[in-house]
Structure formats: structure tokens, C-alpha cells
Amino acid sequence: MLSRVAETIYWFARYLERAEDTARIVAVNANLLLDLPRGVAPGWRPLVDITGANALFEEHYKEYGERQVVRFLLGDERYPGSILSALSGARENCRTIRDVVPREAWEQINELYLYARDELPTGLAKKGRHAYLKHVILGVQTIMGLLGGTMLHDQGYLFLRIGRHLERADMVTRTVDVRSANLLPAEARELGPFNTIQWVSVLKSLTAYQMYRRSEQVRVQRGPVLRFLFQNAQFPRAVHFCVESVRKGLGPLPRNEAALRVAGRLKRNLLGTKVERLSQSELHAFVDDLQLDIGDLHVEIARTWFLPPPEPPAQSQQQG
Template identity: 75%
Template structure:
């Protein structure tokens, strides 16, 4: 397989996953603000914190108002993590490799991109936002299902998996890091009645609430939620499940030794830590280490299998 094709498949998968994850966090935040009393509700800035795009946001917007943050995350093409920009990038990567993916995937991706662009005015309104984001999420899931059911499970599919699960692991760690820190401070004992709402919102950001209840069979608490999202091997959005999926795909590729070593370090870090025992500062340091490892794995993939970018190439495809 040509390195250019492998890279395009990888980034197509990452951008589809990115668009879905962005739609998820905006949906859940809107619902969370309805559940928490005024004065302790986190507002909209945490969503930009999750993406790590604060410098870009502050360059173009005056404040973290609902309108500004929603526009930044849904429509701002300068933000590679926005829904519109991610779908546009996924579509462009897919366009260049149409011989390697089923035609129906190209048609579906084109359809969801056109919907996201043309219905954007409705998505920017409070009344139309939920339906807009739900359609984006379902579109991304349909694309992934169609790829799983119709694409040859060859090396191209392995690179598809690498893109999807690397992006998913990165977003899961970001959601946990920001949400666990920015909602209800540990020392605010008077806010304990709202702690469950906080952690339910973390689970719902990843559609993990029902799976958590079935797996843990206890009420929603910080420690069990952290254990579930980091270390439950059977939940598709947990960090360890993503790392295991990455290792499985890497094991099928040639010249995989360096990448497998990086993935192995990530797995050992997860296995050697009990997240539920970490205070907020320790949890943040633990997640920082994981995110550095995820970035290192992306760099190793690029060095091993992707062509070196020309000096003039845009920096939009970066490890955010």
C-alpha cells in the first residue's frame, strides 16, 4: 500500500471520529447546563479546554459565551476540531482514496458533510441544535458501520482502525481531564449533592452511562467511573480498549516494532495505575503522561508509514 494512501485513510478515520466526538460534547454540555443550578454550572469554556484550542479561540473571539463557543465548535473552519472543518477534511481525504473505500462510504460522507454545511444555521439555534448534532453523530456512526461491513479488512482497514482509535483515546482522556477538574471542585463539600450529575455527564459524553451501569452495577461515583473509562477492556471508548485495538492493528503491519513499543508503554501505564486512588492533581499528571504517549504513537506512525510532508503543507492535520 502506498504511504500516501495509508495516511489519507488514517486521517479520514480521525476526522470522522473528531466530528462525532465534538458533536457529543456539545450535546451533553447543553443538557448539563439544564441540570445544574446557576452559579455552579460550568458554562461553555470547558468545551474549548477539551479541544485544547484556547489560543486559536481567544485570537478570534472576545469571550467564552455560548454563541461563540458553539460557533467555534460547529462552524469555524479555522478550527480543525470543528464539526464542519473535520467533515470537510474527512471528505477531502476520502476523495483522494475513493478506489480504496466502498463507493457507498464516499456517498454517505459527502451527504453528511453537505447536511452539516447547509443546515448549519439551524444547528446554531438552541431549538435546532439537538437534531443537528444527533444527525452528525448518527452519520459518523453509519460511516463507521459501513466501513466495518463492506471495506476489505486488509492493511488499509488497519490504518483506518489506527486513526479511529487513536483519536478516540485522545478525546476520552481529554474529556475526563477537563470534566473532572472544571465542574465541581473536590473541596466544595456543599456541592456534593451534584457530584452524581457531574460524573453522569462525563459518562454521557461518551454514551457510556448504560454500559457503566451494566458493568459496575453500582451508582455513579468518581472512582468506579474513572476505572471504567480508563480500564474496562470491553467498553469500546475506554482508553485501554482503544490501546488494545491499536496494538491489534499494529501487529498486522510491517516494520511495526517501534510503534508497538510505544503502544506497549501506554498499556503498561494503564495497567500499573489505579485511577480511583488519584487525587485531582495526580489524575491530571497521569492523563498528561497518557496524552504524551498518544502523541508519541502518532509521531511514530507518521515516521514509519506516512510520507514526509512538504514544507508548504498546511498544519491542519496535527495531533491536537
């Protein structure tokens, strides 16, 4: 398979996953805020914190209000991580590999992008937001399902899985980091019930609540939640599961030693830490390390299998 095609599939998957993950965190935040008393509600700023795009946001918006944050995350084309930008990126990538992607899946991504663009006003209105986000989430799930069920499970499919799970691991670690940092101080006992609600929201923003209950069978509290979200091997949105999926994707690829080495380090760092015992600041440092590992893994994958960055024309002339 051409390196360019592999790279395109990889980014296609990352963009799709980004659109879905962003839709999920926005959907959950709205619900969370309804449940919290006004004085303690963290508001909308944490969503931008999760993306890490604060500088860009502040360049274009005066305040972290609901309207501004939702517009930024759903439809701002100046921000490459917005749902609309991500779907557009997925679609443009898909366009160049139409011989690899089954026609049905191409039609679906095309339809989803057009929906996200045309129905954006609905998504920005409070009333229509839920339906809009749900459509996006289901749309991405449909595309992934179509690809899994109709596309050749060859090298291209490996890069699809790698891209998807690397993006998800990235997003999950960011989400837990920001969400837990915004939690109320543990000693504020009078807010106890709300504390639970916030940890529930952490789970819910990763669609992990129901599976947490099934898997952990303890009430929602910090230690088990962190362990579940980072180290559970069966939950598809847990970091451990994502890292394992990436490793499995790397397995059959040629010249995979360097990438496997980086992925192995990532896995050891992830599993070798007692996450439930980390203080808030230790947790933050732990997530930072994971983020660096994820970044390293991407660099290694790109270096091994993707097209090298274009050389400046002058240099290529010297070679001749």
C-alpha cells in the same frame, strides 16, 4: 498499499472520529447545564478547554458564551477541529482514495458534509441543535458501519481502525481531564446531588453512562467512573479499549516493532496506575503523560509507514 493511501485513510478516520466526538461533548453540555444551579454551572468554557484550542478561540471571540463556543465547535472553519472542518477534512481525504472506499461510503460522507454545511444555522439555533448533532453522530456511525461491512479488511482497514481509536483515546483523555477538573470540590457536601450529576455528565459526554451501569453496578462516583473510563477493556470508548484496538491494528503490519513498543509503554502506563486513588492534580499529570504517549505513538506510526515529509527542492538537487 501505498504509504500515501494508508496515511490518507488514517487521517480520514481521525477526522470522522473528531467530528463525532465533538458533536457528543456539545450535545451533553447543553443537557448538563440545564440540570445545575446557576451559581455553580461551569458554563461553556470547558468545551474549548477540552480541545486545547483556547488561544485560537480567544483570538476570534470576546467571551466564552454559549453562542460563541457552539459556533466555534460546530462551524468555525478557522478551527480545524470544528465539526464542519473535520467533516470537510474527512471528505477531502476520502476524495483521493475513492478506489479504496466503497462508493456508498463516499456518497454518505459527501451527504454528511453537505448537511453539516447547509444546516449549520439550524445547528447553531438552540432549538435545532440536538437534531443537528444527532444527525452528525449517526452519520459518522453509518459511514463506519458501511466501511466495516463493505470495504476490504486489508492494510487500509487496519489504518482506519488505528486512526479512529487513536483519535478517540486522545479525545477521551482530554474530556476526562477537563471535566473532572471542573468538578465541584468534594467537601462541598451541600452540593452532593449535583456532584453525582456532574460525574454522570462525564460519563454521558462519552456515551458511557448506560454501559457504566451495566458494567460496574455501583452508583456513580469518582473512583469507579475513572476506572471505567480509563481501564475498562470492553467499553469501546474507554481508553484501554482504544489502545488495545490500536495495538491489534498494528499487529499484522510489517516493521511494527517500534510502534508496538510505544503502544506497549502506553498500555503499561495506563493499566499500571490506580486511577481511583489519584488526586485531582495527579490525575492531571497522569493524563498529560498519556497524551504524550499518544502523540509519540502517532509520530512512530507516521515515521514507519507514511510518506516522509517533502524535502526542500535544493536538497534533492544535491543528491543528483
